[in-house]
Amino acid sequence: MASPTTIVGNIPFFGRMFAVDQSTGLEDINAWPALMIMTSFIWLAVAGLLGVVMPLVQFLDLGPLGPDLYYTALTGHGAALAFPFVFQLMVGVGLHRMGSCRGQPITGPIPALIYIFMNAGALLLTVAILFGLKISLVVMYPLPVVGVQTGQWSMNVVILGFTGIALVLITMIILYPIQVIKMAFFGKARQELLLSPRSLQDPGMLGMLMAAFVLLIAGIPLLIVASTILGFLYGIVPPFLASWAAETVVFQFAFFIFAHNLMEAMALMVISAVYATLPLYLADGTRKLYSEPLARIALWILLLTSLTSFFHHFITLFPNLPAALAYHGNIMSFGTGIGSALSIFTILATIWKHGLRPAPGLMAILLGFVLYILDGASAVVTSNVAWSFQLHGTMWQSGHTMTVLVSMALMWMGVLYHHYPVITGRQIDEQLGNLFVKLCAVGCVGGAVVMLAGGAAGMPRRFADWGQGGWMGYGTLILIFGLILGIAYVVYAVSLYRSREIAGAEFNKLLVDGGWGTVR
């Protein structure tokens, strides 16, 4: 098998952006992350194109083809965006952080399996979607089976799609957490790879570890349920053994316990990355947060409150849900807001106390954090039992999902700007980096507010006829802000493509200033 460095080097355009610098001796922490990050951006391009298709088909009168195209694009867009783009980007940059902070190589079979399972799984799901499977990002179980019974698609594409989903789940629930745990607790640090040493108690590392355990623990029930159903579809598990897993209520609980905690785990990881990166850009060179204990408390509160706040997914799913459980989900969701409030304070106090050295990467991170708070506000409001009954199933929920994914992607893209010189030996075009942040600010905030407003106006999510309730105005604005966001991503890609090579003293100075230490 070709090495990841070779594969990156052989890919046109995207490969140029992420070509690994082989002269530094850091290939063991750079190669797999570079390949994962590069591939995540290919998926972003796919997701972006499908994202534009959704509003476009609403404006064009395509007859019966319109809804067909819309629901295909809807399923493909969500599937490409959430897992092979955002999650893979997070894994790539996250593992690079882990490697450089713990002095651990990212080599061996697990990183290879992470890459293969994630992308092969996403590819199989995409092929199934192209052959007619339209089940949306969240599967909508038992729609896949009912779709076969009602002649919407064939059982073969369900099996293909479920196989792809299973591979993606194995990556997120098993392989990635094991790799993080392995790098955190096992193996001896290699001094030449230890660029920015951090203990596991460091707020910049703690969230990474918490996230790995959350994914592992919250994901196992879904993996068991999904494996049982897939085994039944393949004819391996007999119906009487698969029956319990096929219960809609069982699947929904297992799914949302994982899906909800997946988002919270991703939040823990990215907030940790913010805590690690912000101090490196302080004006007075302090390189310390305002208060590390406060930052750790924020992460612990976020972890503890988010774990059981998944009950908010069941407020309208089971209006008969005991009021105490519904309210527990409500209160725990607001509890995550307490964690966020502490993060806000820590970040602002750090900036206030030490000043800021603005750079495109840091500004992208801070903009991503602003979006994260906007999303958090929308999330806690819709988690309130009273509001949930007006908002669930509307564009509000899509606005929430899109905003959380885009905000986390934006923070990781900012962190990637910081890691980029170490991986590639090149420095980004700062002017383009700044333009990316400005365009993102308009596209992201505008898009989020419009989608929330559409939801407030009753615009349904995952709905192929926006004209039905007079919601086309919101659709037009969603398209406009989506295009601005798309342009921002193109600018980001060009900022990497046009990066200039840095070497010798200049490279060392950049790394020292960036808090990496000297590596050459």
Added chain:
Amino acid sequence: MLDFLYLNGWGAMLMVLFLFIPFLIIFVYVVYKKSTGQGSADSASSGLSTVEWVWMALVLVVFVGVNVISISYMPTVQTARAAVDEANIQQVNITAGSWFYDISTPLLINGSNRTVEVGPVRFSGTSSDTMHSFAIYDPDGDVLFTMMLMPGNPLKGMKSALKGPTSIVYTFDKPGTYTVRCLEYCGINHHNMRDQLIVVAGNN
């Protein structure tokens, strides 16, 4: 005012803006002011611990206040209130399928069995195939409520031991034609899954 805040999507939007805009103003101000590279650590840090406590107290007061007030708007509380205030809660049964509603109401007016009177109505629903929802839009286009309708096990002929019909009580206060929509994606004709409910003035 509180009714609008807690029983309308735009009330929710107002709450998001209430939570977000002050944060945005302070965040942008701090980042802009401190982006000059002129860090003044000694003077700027004084009083931060007091601000920390004030900030957390403010967050707690807002969060607790918002949620405590919302309790009286929870459907379970509304249901209990309706049960106490009104002896007769009208019963509407719904069975959803791809892509239709089978609705049975107590009244049959002008041949329509989709009619209820102003007052409390208990909606009890289930699904015969996949996940659907039952959302009612008032004549102005605002969502009054939505509830999801969950089917049983597709491998066991849609019967499930784990669930019964979901139900909610809603009190209508004005006559009109209300639109019913499915808000849970349920397949390629999802957008056409809609119906209507006519609310007429009561005899009382």
